[in-house]
Amino acid sequence: MLFNSLTFVVFFTIVVTLYWSLHGWELRKNLLVVASYIFYGAWNPPFAALLFSTTCMDFWLGRQMAKAQGPHRKRRWLVASVCMNLSMLGFFKYGNFLLQNFQWSLARIGIVYQPPHLDILLPVGISFYTFHSLSYTLDIYRGVLQPTRSLRDFVLAVSFFPQLVAGPIVRAGDFLPQLRHPPRLKAGQFFWGLALMTLGLFEKTVLADTLLSGSADRVFDYAGPLVALDSWAGVLAFAGQIFFDFAGYSICAIGAALTLGFHLKDNFRFPYAAIGFSDFWRRWHISLSTFLRDYLYIPLGGNQVRPFRAALNLVIVMFLGGLWHGAAWTFVVWGLLHGSYLVIERVFRVLFEAKRWASTLPVRVLAGFATYAAVCVAWVFFRASDFTIASRMLGGMFGQHPHGDAIFTTRELLQIGSVTLALIAMHWAMRDDTFETAIMRLPHWAITVIGAAMACAVIFTQGNSNAFIYFQF
Numbered sequence: 001m002l003f004n005s006l007t008f009v010v011f012f013t014i015v016v017t018l019y020w021s022l023h024g025w026e027l028r029k030n031l032l033v034v035a036s037y038i039f040y041g042a043w044n045p046p047f048a049a050l051l052f053s054t055t056c057m058d059f060w061l062g063r064q065m066a067k068a069q070g071p072h073r074k075r076r077w078l079v080a081s082v083c084m085n086l087s088m089l090g091f092f093k094y095g096n097f098l099l100q101n102f103q104w105s106l107a108r109i110g111i112v113y114q115p116p117h118l119d120i121l122l123p124v125g126i127s128f129y130t131f132h133s134l135s136y137t138l139d140i141y142r143g144v145l146q147p148t149r150s151l152r153d154f155v156l157a158v159s160f161f162p163q164l165v166a167g168p169i170v171r172a173g174d175f176l177p178q179l180r181h182p183p184r185l186k187a188g189q190f191f192w193g194l195a196l197m198t199l200g201l202f203e204k205t206v207l208a209d210t211l212l213s214g215s216a217d218r219v220f221d222y223a224g225p226l227v228a229l230d231s232w233a234g235v236l237a238f239a240g241q242i243f244f245d246f247a248g249y250s251i252c253a254i255g256a257a258l259t260l261g262f263h264l265k266d267n268f269r270f271p272y273a274a275i276g277f278s279d280f281w282r283r284w285h286i287s288l289s290t291f292l293r294d295y296l297y298i299p300l301g302g303n304q305v306r307p308f309r310a311a312l313n314l315v316i317v318m319f320l321g322g323l324w325h326g327a328a329w330t331f332v333v334w335g336l337l338h339g340s341y342l343v344i345e346r347v348f349r350v351l352f353e354a355k356r357w358a359s360t361l362p363v364r365v366l367a368g369f370a371t372y373a374a375v376c377v378a379w380v381f382f383r384a385s386d387f388t389i390a391s392r393m394l395g396g397m398f399g400q401h402p403h404g405d406a407i408f409t410t411r412e413l414l415q416i417g418s419v420t421l422a423l424i425a426m427h428w429a430m431r432d433d434t435f436e437t438a439i440m441r442l443p444h445w446a447i448t449v450i451g452a453a454m455a456c457a458v459i460f461t462q463g464n465s466n467a468f469i470y471f472q473f
Contacts (some may be wrong), residue, residue, distance in 0.1 A: 020137035038352030125165030183261025196255030203248035225404035273431035
């Protein structure tokens with residue numbers, strides 16, 4: 001069930017109406033559990049059973065961990081939780097990928113092996129809800145969360161439908177406390193949630209799908225060499241598309257949760273105005289970057305170890321972050337590129353951060369431009385389906401095909417350029433602000449007019465909309 005579908009509009013309207021009509025808090029929570037499983041089971045009902053079984057297992061493991069005496073016994077229960085969650089994720093998401101690479105490795109030493117093709121259907125959102133559930137046992141082990149006594153509450157924390165299939169990654173420790181007391185229906189909060197949902201759908205259906213996705217697809221699907229202008233235009237189109245697509249979903253999720261009285265943390269904070277790559281990851285997919293920081297980077301030693309080990313930790317974390325996105329080596333290269341960027345940035349900071357000129361406005365603008373350009377280069381590997389396409393794209397971007405083809409019309413180039421410039425300008429204008437603060441500066445009539453215009457644009461472009469990109473992860 002897609003946010004950008006009439007089916008979801010009907011579903012959401014019924015759920016919200018029933019939710020605020022019920023008086024008992026327990027009844028409301030029961031309704032949300034049923035609604036969340038209907039929402040998820042609409043894709044494939046058996047996978048709802050998989051979601052429920054893994055959630056129940058983590059609930060039980062969390063209780064056993066809390067009862068365990070001594071760190072060694074607690075660690076055993078944690079290992080059981082990690083192995084259970086990652087084995088499910090590994091089988092469904094990486095099963096065929098591992099078999100193909102095992103076959104390739106054997107072929108390198110002269111052994112011919114033809115593995116069976118596992119006809120595995122990837123459960124929608126498994127990467128997200130696995131981390132929702134895993135955060136519960138990890139936080140119990142760290143001593144920052146007490147296990148809940150209510151299986152129903154934990155099931156709801158993992159499966160809450162706004163954030164279930166494409167994030168943000170909501171930790172149980174952030175969501176469970178909100179289930180202790182019933183929220184009040186606040187008109188301002190409710191309508192702000194609807195406004196956020198409208199904005200998110202506008203970013204998805206109008207900006208990502210209608211204005212940018214077609215151009216990105218044309219470039220990355222084109223079989224021949226392209227001139228530099230068209231190559232860069234296609235990559236810029238994808239850079240805008242993936243931001244509007246993923247940020248649009250996150251904003252919809254946050255808005256839908258607000259209409260039900262729940263608060264989810266921001267997942268994006270104007271990332272294309274980042275100055276440096278550590279700044280970029282503080283602004284892009286924040287729920288994933290903080291998850292990897294708290295549960296992987298810091299336990300590995302973080303930056304409290306020798307410089308070489310700290311650099312290696314960054315590369316390991318970004319390697320796994322890339323692999324989390326998909327079972328393909330192109331995603332791994334994307335992650336390794338960002339790991340390398342972070343290491344290089346750290347070296348530059350050691351060498352030049354204390355210099356007076358390093359904090360001047362021209363240097364900061366140049367660093368911001370370089371960050372955006374490097375991020376776009378990495379997006380090539382994220383979007384390309386194989387290394388042949390990635391190589392052809394990079395060759396075009398860096399002038400290796402001066403006599404390549406030009407497939408974009410002037411109108412298409414202007415469309416990509418204007419959307420990209422508007423996006424970057426907006427991010428730079430609000431880089432030190434929150435989105436809510438920026439919006440509240442506008443007069444009420446302007447907010448109303450802009451909201452109505454976005455709603456109309458969403459309705460008129462509804463037929464051009466596609467599934468959200470991050471559903472495949």
